[in-house]
Amino acid sequence: MSEIDAIKERHSVRNYTPERIQAEKIVKLNEKIRELNEAGNIHLQLIEDAGNTYNKLFNRVAGLGSAPSVIACVGPDDETLEQRIGYYGERLVLFAQTLGLNTCWAGTFNKKNIGADIRAGERIVISIAIGYGDGKGKPHKSKTMEQVIDAKGDRPYWFNKGVEMALLAPTAINQQKFLIRLNEDETVDFVDKGGVFSQVDLGIVKCHFEIGSEREVTI
Template sequence: MNQSMIETMKRRQSIRTYDNQPISEQHIRLLQEFISSESHLVGPFGRKGKMELIQVTNNVTDKGIKLGTYGFIKNPKAYVVGICENDKYSLVEFAYNFHKLVLFATQLGMGTCWMGGTFSRNSFEEEITLRKVEFIPCVTPVGYPKEKQRIFDKAVRYVVKADNKKKWDKLFYEQTFEKTLEKTRAGDYETPIEMVRLGPSASNKQPWRLVLSESGKVCHFFIEHTPNYSSSLGYDMQLLDMGIAMCQFETACKELNLEGHWVIEDTLIDMPNGNFEYIVSWKSP
């Protein structure tokens, strides 16, 4: 699979309407191999999550369990269910790994759609076994996109403003939060930072805020929380968005042969208000 991951990230869209064509045996095998690989389950923080593939017919599993998605997903052929512990870095790292699966499926020509709050956790929990400390932060349907995107899909994209991404001056900064980052000042990280901008996020809130160091060798990742955004769900869904941002950034860096690694450090950067929280930094040699 020699496709450009940067081009894959650019073309990935959330797919809610699927074709009647069953998923091929080869693609089922490739998905199973991917989600079973240890390297795809543990990320930079060492918090191991899990993923399970459930095949469905008319949204009903082999066990006869009907999986509820509140009408948002039409004709899925399978779901990948995410499982992790409910704490800050477990959620961030899980999403970092889960988004790799999303990009992998995209490269196979399959559609996916991150779902954190528009599905019935109880119905999915009937299908899988969870330990006491585990829960399901999200799922994605999987299948082949319907060739002619239905009006429903377009309407949902319009409602969540999926095609309206914030501009650089609202998301990215240089040295402090008082100075916005110009593209011309981003250096080698211009494309990885742009991939963060293009990444999916819950309700397209794009809560990531990046600060590039004076040297241009360290990129600090912060989250600007939307107050009470997912409090009714019992976990901070926007932490998943930060894992997605990390995945988008690192994936672009790898394709561009930009060396670096993730670290958690004291940035000494003053945050604008109490909704901001530091997550992690990317550091190059």
């Protein structure tokens, strides 16, 4: 499965079966995590037993209490951390999709119970529930391309393809509060329009745009 296929097939899943992730997939996930942690200067951690991470009432109502495992999204606390978590965390989410696993970005969780290793100078930003979904999730309602771009004149194919994939990016409460600007020199700017976890969202959007456009973005 290509990353484009993974983007198209992946939807947020909040309800999970009791099945544990097989050992060989755990190995592959941890190998990918090591690669992404090194590339992004972050500290993603796969915690096989989610335990009471999602024991809050909101999580139980939403179904996340059934998630067997969780990814703790941790990293050195600086002004770029949330974007880096979004970008590299989504790389991991898409990799998990290629392994037949389902995921859900979750900002509401029990930080005391997640069991993450948070070192001096680090901060936990968000969590990702992971396991085998009781269903594959559903596509979210999306804005149109024209609602999220600022571009004058003809738009190159690569830009349109990047925006198409960006519109499939998961964002907090499906807010899609971002703008993608095409400059005259064909450089691209990503604008954060605010909102809860908007910097994490922007990192995820950049990940999708990069995959769709096949042009490197700056994190």
